[in-house]
Amino acid sequence: VADLxxxxxxxxxxxxxxxxxxxxRTARALVEHLLTxxxxxxxxxxxxxxxxREAVRHCERCFSLSEEPLCPVCSDPSRDRxxxxxxxxxxxxxxxxxxxxxxxxYHVLLGRLxxxxxxxxxxxxxxxxxxxxxxxxxEEIILATDPTVEGETTALYIARQLEGDQVxxxxxxxxxxxxxxxxxxxxxxxAQALNLRRRM
Amino acid sequence: VADLxxxxxxxxxxxxxxxxxxxxRTARALVEHLLTxxxxxxxxxxxxxxxxREAVRHCERCFSLSEEPLCPVCSDPSRDRxxxxxxxxxxxxxxxxxxxxxxxxYHVLLGRLxxxxxxxxxxxxxxxxxxxxxxxxxEEIILATDPTVEGETTALYIARQLEGDQVxxxxxxxxxxxxxxxxxxxxxxxAQALNLRRRM
Numbered sequence: 001v002a003d004l005x006x007x008x009x010x011x012x013x014x015x016x017x018x019x020x021x022x023x024x025r026t027a028r029a030l031v032e033h034l035l036t037x038x039x040x041x042x043x044x045x046x047x048x049x050x051x052x053r054e055a056v057r058h059c060e061r062c063f064s065l066s067e068e069p070l071c072p073v074c075s076d077p078s079r080d081r082x083x084x085x086x087x088x089x090x091x092x093x094x095x096x097x098x099x100x101x102x103x104x105x106y107h108v109l110l111g112r113l114x115x116x117x118x119x120x121x122x123x124x125x126x127x128x129x130x131x132x133x134x135x136x137x138x139e140e141i142i143l144a145t146d147p148t149v150e151g152e153t154t155a156l157y158i159a160r161q162l163e164g165d166q167v168x169x170x171x172x173x174x175x176x177x178x179x180x181x182x183x184x185x186x187x188x189x190x191a192q193a194l195n196l197r198r199r200m
Numbered sequence: 201v202a203d204l205x206x207x208x209x210x211x212x213x214x215x216x217x218x219x220x221x222x223x224x225r226t227a228r229a230l231v232e233h234l235l236t237x238x239x240x241x242x243x244x245x246x247x248x249x250x251x252x253r254e255a256v257r258h259c260e261r262c263f264s265l266s267e268e269p270l271c272p273v274c275s276d277p278s279r280d281r282x283x284x285x286x287x288x289x290x291x292x293x294x295x296x297x298x299x300x301x302x303x304x305x306y307h308v309l310l311g312r313l314x315x316x317x318x319x320x321x322x323x324x325x326x327x328x329x330x331x332x333x334x335x336x337x338x339e340e341i342i343l344a345t346d347p348t349v350e351g352e353t354t355a356l357y358i359a360r361q362l363e364g365d366q367v368x369x370x371x372x373x374x375x376x377x378x379x380x381x382x383x384x385x386x387x388x389x390x391a392q393a394l395n396l397r398r399r400m
Contacts, residue, residue, distance in 0.1 A: 004297040006267045008255035012248040018241070020233050026221055031252075032291050033220050035265065039253040041218070048212040049246035052231075053239040055208035065235065067206045091232050097204040 009035070061132075063108040063125045065090040073097070073106060080104045082139040086129065086158065088112050088146060096144075104140075107132065112150040113157055126158060133165055140168040147174055209235070261332075263308040263325045265290040273297070273305060280304045282339040286329065286358065288312050288346060296344075304340075307332065312345055312354040326358060333365055340368040347374055 003010065009031055016027035034042050058064070059071035066072070073079055073093075083104030087093055093106045109124040121127075132138065143158055145151035159169050175193040176185055185193070203210065209231055216227040234242050258264070259271035266272070273279055273293075283304030287293055293306045309324040321327075332338065343358055345351035359369050375393040376385055385393070 002272070002297055002300070004264075004272060004294045006256045006265055008248070008252050008267070009265065012245075012252050015241075015245040015248045019230060019245075021226055021229055028291060029221055030219060032289060034249070034252060035256065035290070041215075042249055042253055045212075045215040045219075046246045046249035048208070048215045049234070049242055049249065052208050052212050052234060053242055056206045056235065064204075065206055065209065067208070072202070072204060089232060090235070091228060094204045097202055100202070 058108075058110075062093075062106045063090075063110055063128070064093045064106055081137050083142070084129075084132070084138050084140070085142045085144055087144050088151065088154070092144065104142075109145070109154065112145055112148075112154040114150050121157065124154070126161065129158065130161055133162065133167055138167055140170065142170050142172065144172050258308075258310075262293075262306045263290075263310055263328070264293045264306055281337050283342070284329075284332070284338050284340070285342045285344055286355075287344050288351065288354070292344065304342075309345070309354065312348075312350040313357055314350050321357065324354070326361065329358065330361055333362065333367060338367055340370065342370050342372065344372050 005013070012034070013027050013031050016022055016030055017024055022030070034045075055067060056065050057067075057069075059066040059074055060069050061074040062071060064071045064073070068075070080103045083102075084107055085093075085096060085102060085104055086107045086109060087096070088109050088111060090108055093108060096102050096106075107125065107129045109126065109129070111119055111124050113119060113121065113124070133141065141158075141162065143155040145154045155171060162169060173196070174189065175196060176182060176189065182190065205213070212234070213227050213231050216222055216230055217224055222230070234245075255267055256265050257267075257269075259266040259274055260269050261274040262271060264271045264273070268275070280303045283302075284307055285293075285296060285302060285304055286307045286309060287296070288309050288311060290308055293308060296302050296306075307325065307329045309326065309329070311319055311324050313319060313321065313324070333341065341358075341362065343355040345354045355371060362369060373396070374389065375396060376382060376389065382390060
């Protein structure tokens, strides 16, 4: 019984299998695809990966990802500095920004509190957030951590730290996704949506 | 409405979305993962991709993938040259070899006939297969193309080309996968398995 795969194929399959959401089957299909597609496209993907971590750093102010010391939002003087949207990850910043609905600024925690995984307040950018708030000018903080146990815990922890400060603190609304079918929504969301129902 | 993603992130996401079986959602999750994981692992994946097509070529004899001009099977004098297993892709060679059940040699077609996609006999390695057979020494050909319409068509086409030659031609058995549940098997396979039932 022999593994006939060339070393390069084995190495790549091993790397791909370690990625989240990619099992042995998908990894095999991907390798097969990458072996037959135009080599230029494989080189393009390799270069994009190699460049990713070199070209991108954390914004010095909001900790989102950026190619410059300050991200496009933090360096834009027209943004509303009185409103701060606190999120777990840079990807959430990009998603919110793509809606075009928010003109305030962001603060990225770079994670969520997770005692189980050994993530404490000092591992997140909470101290920097408190400094930003205490620097003045911030009137409202929207704690948009994920509606998970760890996300809720993180929001609660930050809200407690800000108890003495003169800022309004809020969480985004929970409910049925727009365009979503009630039957397709998970039980917890459905229960929340019913409890938080609004009179028409 | 702005796309705040750094160019490096956008480029990588674009590359990932073009891969088979990876939608926009998976691509986003992968980018998020690759942005937070140890940079050394991202570099490793990039290097594995960059090296893939450089380190691997087609075997001059069977067209499987190999790091040398001849693949390990074709350069192994102990293999049974009288039996030829014809498959669509190199990955099938690896899968069969991993079973340890086959001691003959392989021939990789590098695809299957597909009039719809403009793939004709001249796009596959059929001519080289006929030459191998006519070179002498081959007694049996197992046409192990996939049990799909295109795979069956390809097997039938090759069988016709070999009509005048003194070789036994066979196809692998169809049926319920070992360890599989009858209820979980697709209708066509189930019908085939019942039609091809064997007396106990």
